[in-house]
Amino acid sequence: MTRAVIAGAAETTFSRKSEKADLQFMAEAIRLAMDDTGIPKSDINGIVFCANVLPDDSSYMAEHLGLAVNWTMKADYGGASSVMSIARAVEAIEAGRADVVVCVGGGNRADFTDLHHDAVSPPIDYAHRSFILPYGYGGPNSQFGMVQRLHMETYGTTLEQLGKVSVTFRKHAALNDNALLRDPMTIDDYINSPLIADPIRKLDCVMRCAGAIAVIVTSEEYAKKLAKPPIYIGTYAEKHSAGAQDQEPDRLLTGFIDIRDQLFEKTKREDLDFMQLYDDYPMAIIKQIEDLGFCDLGQGGKWVEENDFSLEGPLPINTSGGILSIGQPRLGGGYIPVIESIRQLRGEAGPRQIKDAKIGFVSGIGLMSYQTNLVITCGMMLGKEPFND
Amino acid sequence: MTRPTPKTVPWDRDYWANGEKGILSAQRCQDCDRLWYYPKPVCPTCMSENFIYEHLSGAGEIYTFSIVRRPENPSFVDEAPYAFIDVRLDEGIRLLSRLVDEADAADLQIGDRVQAEMLPVGDGTKFLPYFRKVR
Ligand SMILES: [Zn+2]
Numbered sequence: 001m002t003r004a005v006i007a008g009a010a011e012t013t014f015s016r017k018s019e020k021a022d023l024q025f026m027a028e029a030i031r032l033a034m035d036d037t038g039i040p041k042s043d044i045n046g047i048v049f050c051a052n053v054l055p056d057d058s059s060y061m062a063e064h065l066g067l068a069v070n071w072t073m074k075a076d077y078g079g080a081s082s083v084m085s086i087a088r089a090v091e092a093i094e095a096g097r098a099d100v101v102v103c104v105g106g107g108n109r110a111d112f113t114d115l116h117h118d119a120v121s122p123p124i125d126y127a128h129r130s131f132i133l134p135y136g137y138g139g140p141n142s143q144f145g146m147v148q149r150l151h152m153e154t155y156g157t158t159l160e161q162l163g164k165v166s167v168t169f170r171k172h173a174a175l176n177d178n179a180l181l182r183d184p185m186t187i188d189d190y191i192n193s194p195l196i197a198d199p200i201r202k203l204d205c206v207m208r209c210a211g212a213i214a215v216i217v218t219s220e221e222y223a224k225k226l227a228k229p230p231i232y233i234g235t236y237a238e239k240h241s242a243g244a245q246d247q248e249p250d251r252l253l254t255g256f257i258d259i260r261d262q263l264f265e266k267t268k269r270e271d272l273d274f275m276q277l278y279d280d281y282p283m284a285i286i287k288q289i290e291d292l293g294f295c296d297l298g299q300g301g302k303w304v305e306e307n308d309f310s311l312e313g314p315l316p317i318n319t320s321g322g323i324l325s326i327g328q329p330r331l332g333g334g335y336i337p338v339i340e341s342i343r344q345l346r347g348e349a350g351p352r353q354i355k356d357a358k359i360g361f362v363s364g365i366g367l368m369s370y371q372t373n374l375v376i377t378c379g380m381m382l383g384k385e386p387f388n389d
Numbered sequence: 390m391t392r393p394t395p396k397t398v399p400w401d402r403d404y405w406a407n408g409e410k411g412i413l414s415a416q417r418c419q420d421c422d423r424l425w426y427y428p429k430p431v432c433p434t435c436m437s438e439n440f441i442y443e444h445l446s447g448a449g450e451i452y453t454f455s456i457v458r459r460p461e462n463p464s465f466v467d468e469a470p471y472a473f474i475d476v477r478l479d480e481g482i483r484l485l486s487r488l489v490d491e492a493d494a495a496d497l498q499i500g501d502r503v504q505a506e507m508l509p510v511g512d513g514t515k516f517l518p519y520f521r522k523v524r
Contacts, residue, residue: 126398127427129393129395129396130395130396130401130427131395131427131484131485131517132485133393133462134392134393134394134395134510134511134515134517135473135485135486135487135510135517136392136457136460136462136464136465136468136469136471136473136487137457137460137461137462137473138455138457138458138459138460138461138473139459139461141455141459142455142457142473143455144455145454145455145456145473146453146454146455146473146475147453148455149453149454149455149499150452150453150499153453153499195456195458196458196459197455197456197457197458197459197473198455198456198458198470199455200455244433245433245434247423247424247425247481247482248477248481248482248483251452251453251475370427370485371475371483371484371485
């Protein structure tokens, strides 16, 4: 059977202000990924766009970029779109539908609607439209505020523990030229930052930015012709709408609980050299640590307090600064964990290189639920060497 | 920007009709007895379309909440900060809402008892539950 691998990836420069539209950013990221891999445009015969239902159909978007492909789709899975797009590309390649698939996401800031190439109002799900927005919604900050308050009240999670997440990632960001937030930050800076959706503070919130990232997935056979070695893909699992069938779902539980045994069945937690976790809030990191089984439920704050997850620690997390310090380029934000994993596994991470990094775990999370937590959770193992089946 | 008004869909007509009469209701499956909120096209347990909108007591407690300081929709900015609450009704279902009187937010705690009141939203043609603290 054909084995799919990652050939390479690239990101545009990230910025707070830009005049460019979404498709221009995506095109630039694709060009840069072609440069990274040496793959010519003529060999690309599949593409996944990380985008909401609107603004355009995936086949039209391929047409706008001049890509005549055999396979295309849109990954509309919120922040999890990026990691999930790679899983979909793997399935297409292993099924023989395509040979070289570009996965791309990004664009201009979500709040600059004029610069979305097809300016229409964003699609809003039924529950938001009729049962949340009429009250005056504060965005995902509102729901993360609810999760964080409940976690702090139920388990005694502290601001110092949450702040350590942001401060650690900020230290990593100082070693990443493309991170937008690189100034040193202290736990006091975190605690004293202005309240946005109590208990969510300004330094809890991911910063929207403009930019895009593209990752190219292909067969191992094709990748062997390329200059750079491929990145291998191990176990992958995803869960949607966990708790949707329950009468009283717990707002503190995520779908990672349902897939963690599967995720760590072949590759064990102790085999990992690093983790790159989707971090739109420090609370999201604490929840993932717990729900992925690195500690008991409710003990994520304590885990953060007691463990060194910086570049100096035994299991570094978000070594490029995470989305919290780099910025969130729309649905391309989820490629930040992926591209950093590729660099670490290739030994291209420069001053933040983890010595002899062989296996890493990346996660994707997306959309906030009306009454549970995350609507979408997924995880994927990436390695320098092939994974055993 | 105007305040959004909920849009009726085929399965939630009775919910809005009850709201106009000041009644908070939720769907109950007539096949498996499951109760749920927000309105859904089918029973989330057995997928039956055989449901009725049962009247609720409106009594419950604060499950969790956050304080909105930066509303996404500018038409709410003059009201901020305000509490955005997740309420557990005594019937064993949860819903998102706001307080009728923002003065109740001052000493709001998880576990506080609250009581629903239907208030107009958006253009005033639809009603959603808001809550008062029971002291
Ligand atoms: Zn039923």
